Amino acid sequence: MSEPLTEVAPSVVLGTPAGARPSRGLRSLAAMPPWVGGIIGVVLIVVLWAVVAVSPFGRDGAIPTPLDVLQLFGRAVGDPSYWEAIGVTSLAAGEGYLIGNGVALVLALIVLLVPRSEGLATQLAVVTSCLPLTAIGPLVAIMSQAGSRTTSVFLAALSVVFTTVIGSILGLKSANTTQLDVVRAYGGSRLTEIRKVRLIAALPSLLAALKIAAPAAFLGAVLGEYFAVGLDSGIGVLLLNAQFYNDATRVWVLAITSGAVAGAAYFLIDRIGRLLTPWSAGDRTRKAAF
Numbered sequence: 001m002s003e004p005l006t007e008v009a010p011s012v013v014l015g016t017p018a019g020a021r022p023s024r025g026l027r028s029l030a031a032m033p034p035w036v037g038g039i040i041g042v043v044l045i046v047v048l049w050a051v052v053a054v055s056p057f058g059r060d061g062a063i064p065t066p067l068d069v070l071q072l073f074g075r076a077v078g079d080p081s082y083w084e085a086i087g088v089t090s091l092a093a094g095e096g097y098l099i100g101n102g103v104a105l106v107l108a109l110i111v112l113l114v115p116r117s118e119g120l121a122t123q124l125a126v127v128t129s130c131l132p133l134t135a136i137g138p139l140v141a142i143m144s145q146a147g148s149r150t151t152s153v154f155l156a157a158l159s160v161v162f163t164t165v166i167g168s169i170l171g172l173k174s175a176n177t178t179q180l181d182v183v184r185a186y187g188g189s190r191l192t193e194i195r196k197v198r199l200i201a202a203l204p205s206l207l208a209a210l211k212i213a214a215p216a217a218f219l220g221a222v223l224g225e226y227f228a229v230g231l232d233s234g235i236g237v238l239l240l241n242a243q244f245y246n247d248a249t250r251v252w253v254l255a256i257t258s259g260a261v262a263g264a265a266y267f268l269i270d271r272i273g274r275l276l277t278p279w280s281a282g283d284r285t286r287k288a289a290f
């Protein structure tokens with residue numbers, strides 16, 4: 001006679017014998033807040049980094065120790081040029097973020113108003129994700145004026161179109177059919193459907209796409225500074241200078257700074273999303289508990 005599903009499921013998921021309860025260690029790991037796991041992961045990465053830095057792989061200073069990077073980072077924090085570089089790169093990333101997401105939202109709305117255009121819109125979005133930024137960047141730089149940040153803005157915008165188009169279309173099409181029928185029954189137009197039902201239903205998917213797009217926009221802006229001509233400030237400019245002087249420690253500081261700013265942008269959009277769509281966060285919590 002086969003065992004009940006409720007007795008077999010724990011053994012499949014947790015690897016414990018059928019009918020046995022999970023060990024106390026597994027229960028304690030499952031009960032830990034998510035941020036604890038994040039801290040443990042960071043500590044393990046730093047330990048691994050320190051080991052590799054003093055191993056033969058880190059010879060000649062190519063991989064500085066965490067302490068060297070931390071010391072240089074402490075000095076960089078007091079340098080106004082460091083914050084200026086972060087500011088100008090973030091400004092270009094923000095401009096590209098708004099432009100790219102604006103284009104993506106327009107494409108998604110066109111798909112809803114003209115359903116036959118969905119194939120064309122998704123193909124355009126796929127093309128933007130397939131274009132190699134390292135090939136597009138020099139072309140945009142050649143067509144831009146010296147000292148202009150057009151390349152950074154363009155690459156930042158290009159980096160977010162695909163994610164937002166797909167997230168917006170999926171979200172706008174996830175509206176409840178019963179609610180749409182009610183709008184139609186009262187004589188509502190397609191625009192009324194979008195405004196009253198679809199936009200609200202699309203918020204979780206749209207905000208998730210915007211959250212992923214924020215780091216992509218910043219990293220696209222940094223890459224754009226590699227190709228731009230005549231710039232005197234920016235994270236990409238500082239990275240080029242550090243590479244020119246073979247300053248590995250400064251490269252690591254700037255790389256970690258880029259990751260930190262991109263992560264902060266992701267976190268900020270995530271907080272905004274949780275405030276605007278608290279019901280979505282509640283659904284995720286209930287699913288995780290289940």
